Amino acid sequence: MIDHARYATLKPRAFSYWLLLLLCAAMVGIGGYCALAMEHAGHIITGMNNHIVWGLPHVFAVSLIVAASGALNGASLSSVFGLPHYKPVARLSVILSMCLLIGGLLVLVLDLGRPDRLIVAMTTYNFRSIFAWNIFLYTGFLAVGVCYLWMMMESRFNRHTVVAGRVAFAWRIVLTTGTGCIFGFLVGRNALDSALLAPLFIALSLVMGMAVLVLFFVILDRWHSPVLNVQLLQSLRRLQVWFLLSLVYFSVVHHLTNLYATEHHLVERHTLTGDLSGVFWLGHILVGVLLPLSLLTIRSINVGEISRLVISALLSLIGAMALLYVVIIGSQSTPQTLFPGKTVLNSQFGDAGFSAYQPSIWEWGLGGGGIAVALLLCLMLLRILPLLPERLPEIPTRPDRSEK
Amino acid sequence: MSSSAPNQNNAQIARRSFLQRLGLLGVAAVAAPALLPTDSNGQITTLKGVSDKHRWGLLIDSSKCAAGCDACVRGCNEEHGISSTGNDDTDAQWIRKIDLKDNLTGQLSSLPMMCQHCDSAPCVDVCPTGASFKRADGVVLVNKHTCIGCRYCVMACPYKARSFIHEPLTDQKSWAPRGQGTVESCTLCVHRIDEDNEQQPACAVACTDEAHSAILFGDLNDPNSDISKAMVERQGLQVRSDFDLNTGVRYTKL
Numbered sequence: 001m002i003d004h005a006r007y008a009t010l011k012p013r014a015f016s017y018w019l020l021l022l023l024c025a026a027m028v029g030i031g032g033y034c035a036l037a038m039e040h041a042g043h044i045i046t047g048m049n050n051h052i053v054w055g056l057p058h059v060f061a062v063s064l065i066v067a068a069s070g071a072l073n074g075a076s077l078s079s080v081f082g083l084p085h086y087k088p089v090a091r092l093s094v095i096l097s098m099c100l101l102i103g104g105l106l107v108l109v110l111d112l113g114r115p116d117r118l119i120v121a122m123t124t125y126n127f128r129s130i131f132a133w134n135i136f137l138y139t140g141f142l143a144v145g146v147c148y149l150w151m152m153m154e155s156r157f158n159r160h161t162v163v164a165g166r167v168a169f170a171w172r173i174v175l176t177t178g179t180g181c182i183f184g185f186l187v188g189r190n191a192l193d194s195a196l197l198a199p200l201f202i203a204l205s206l207v208m209g210m211a212v213l214v215l216f217f218v219i220l221d222r223w224h225s226p227v228l229n230v231q232l233l234q235s236l237r238r239l240q241v242w243f244l245l246s247l248v249y250f251s252v253v254h255h256l257t258n259l260y261a262t263e264h265h266l267v268e269r270h271t272l273t274g275d276l277s278g279v280f281w282l283g284h285i286l287v288g289v290l291l292p293l294s295l296l297t298i299r300s301i302n303v304g305e306i307s308r309l310v311i312s313a314l315l316s317l318i319g320a321m322a323l324l325y326v327v328i329i330g331s332q333s334t335p336q337t338l339f340p341g342k343t344v345l346n347s348q349f350g351d352a353g354f355s356a357y358q359p360s361i362w363e364w365g366l367g368g369g370g371i372a373v374a375l376l377l378c379l380m381l382l383r384i385l386p387l388l389p390e391r392l393p394e395i396p397t398r399p400d401r402s403e404k
Numbered sequence: 405m406s407s408s409a410p411n412q413n414n415a416q417i418a419r420r421s422f423l424q425r426l427g428l429l430g431v432a433a434v435a436a437p438a439l440l441p442t443d444s445n446g447q448i449t450t451l452k453g454v455s456d457k458h459r460w461g462l463l464i465d466s467s468k469c470a471a472g473c474d475a476c477v478r479g480c481n482e483e484h485g486i487s488s489t490g491n492d493d494t495d496a497q498w499i500r501k502i503d504l505k506d507n508l509t510g511q512l513s514s515l516p517m518m519c520q521h522c523d524s525a526p527c528v529d530v531c532p533t534g535a536s537f538k539r540a541d542g543v544v545l546v547n548k549h550t551c552i553g554c555r556y557c558v559m560a561c562p563y564k565a566r567s568f569i570h571e572p573l574t575d576q577k578s579w580a581p582r583g584q585g586t587v588e589s590c591t592l593c594v595h596r597i598d599e600d601n602e603q604q605p606a607c608a609v610a611c612t613d614e615a616h617s618a619i620l621f622g623d624l625n626d627p628n629s630d631i632s633k634a635m636v637e638r639q640g641l642q643v644r645s646d647f648d649l650n651t652g653v654r655y656t657k658l
Binding site for chain 2 (some may be wrong): 039041042043044048049050051053054112113114115117118120121124125126128129130131132135182185186187188189332336337338339340341342343344345346347348349350351355
């Protein structure tokens with residue numbers, strides 16, 4: 001299956017490209033400074049403590065990693081599911097996916113207590129650890145992504161694109177399952193001890209991936225048309241509706257099973273009616289699911305209504321991060337049950353009550369830096385590699401363009 | 405051109421030889437750990453005197469543990485150079501006191517909680533670099549040289565027994581190396597064990613000094629040891645026995 005479409009590098013004339021590039025570079029600088037400060041002074045300058053050991057940087061890192069897996073949707077829909085209208089944007093999908101993963105991994109690494117020992121993590125493995133397996137899954141994903149892109153870009157190897165696409169698709173499913181299992185394997189934490197976290201994370205990756213693809217395509221369409229057309233827009237809308245429904249399905253089932261088990265009631269009370277209820281109900285359910293679903297299902301999206309798709313994508317991303325905040329922070333702020341059947345009257349180390357967490361500016365900086373690295377890398381690669389379709393063959397062009 | 409051909413050939417041979425040596429080195433590096441002596445659990449037993457003949461543990465009698473007394477905590481902190489910064493949330497907590505009330509009977513109890521030195525330790529399972537490890541004699545420790553500070557073990561510990569070091573440390577004890585950005589927990593005073601099997605951990609000594617004698621240390625593998633006999637007589641229970649971790653720290657009158 002030879003790809004006859006022609007591709008070009010990004011030749012930006014828009015002021016907004018340079019502005020975004022500059023903003024990203026500045027944010028990368030800020031993120032780097034925050035990481036240096038955290039390494040020098042220690043995590044004492046963050047809002048994390050020995051109750052909440054994984055804080056906001058983990059929320060950002062996991063968001064980026066999960067979104068990276070989902071961003072491959074565009075390429076998978078073309079290579080694996082044979083949807084022709086995704087073919088022109090398949091390269092963009094792969095490159096965005098890899099950049100997001102690099103951004104997420106960078107945040108994860110720089111949030112380590114000893115980031116200078118990265119070489120230890122890369123050379124000393126405990127294969128009983130799902131964390132160690134994930135190191136292979138993440139680096140492997142990058143390698144598979146490079147091969148996949150190579151098969152797409154080198155006309156001699158185009159016939160292998162489908163195989164590479166299937167491998168990449170399988171890999172991203174395993175990768176997201178592995179990321180979900182990092183949390184799901186923690187039997188000592190009532191909020192996390194669930195196999196449902198793996199499919200929940202897969203649904204989350206589909207939602208986040210589709211949302212970042214929409215934003216990415218819309219921005220590129222402004223700088224370098226044509227990237228979007230009606231067919232692609234409608235497909236993105238329909239798929240995002242299904243992905244959002246699958247996310248809320250797994251989320252509801254997760255909480256219902258927890259509500260059924262008495263041992264999980266404390267966690268559920270904390271999430272549904274306690275300190276995190278605002279993040280859960282407003283962030284995850286309202287902003288992350290109900291509003292985007294409403295925007296996407298009122299009526300089908302026409303070209304003039306791209307803003308509806310963009311807003312729903314932004315809301316989905318905010319909601320997805322809110323859900324990850326509830327999963328990651330909520331699981332730690334709820335006291336661990338050490339003595340079932342007993343009430344903790346006093347503890348020298350907060351076994352009796354919920355723990356508070358207030359992220360510091362350093363954590364926001366590091367997390368934002370990760371997003372900026374992903375974007376910056378992407379913007380630069382778009383200028384180097386021919387990733388953008390020069391035209392969209394055999395697909396109806398956008399009405400507003402055909403009129404011109 | 406003709407003179408460069410032999411040089412090129414030599415360079416190829418040299419490169420091939422280099423690659424061969426590199427390959428041999430790689431095979432040796434992979435095979436070496438497999439050649440190290442291990443015990444029945446697959447633990448490396450290069451440390452002198454450490455073997456699975458012993459399994460060190462504690463038996464804590466919560467009926468003897470007095471509410472409001474934290475002598476064990478102070479003893480541990482003093483022994484290992486753990487000082488308070490005034491922020492309990494970020495300070496290291498190798499051992500802590502917990503007061504409990506039974507929901508049915510209303511019975512009150514008090515006990516110290518520390519690393520339970522599990523046989524199937526979740527912290528050891530999840531550590532990506534293997535820095536969290538269990539010695540052949542059952543003591544669970546952190547290798548300070550390979551801990552990368554990912555805190556996954558803190559997340560995995562069902563007993564909240566691990567602490568991450570949030571800030572620079574000073575005045576460390578030579579027998580208790582600690583470090584900013586790494587994780588630590590109760591070592592069962594392993595330096596005392598390695599020096600002399602008859603020595604008691606600092607918490608047990610402090611408890612005895614306060615005339616409570618609630619903490620009994622000894623060899624769980626020796627059926628004639630005081631701890632083994634007491635374990636049989638008083639039925640030492642595991643905290644969260646449902647996890648089936650076969651803890652080295654047991655409690656009575658829980």
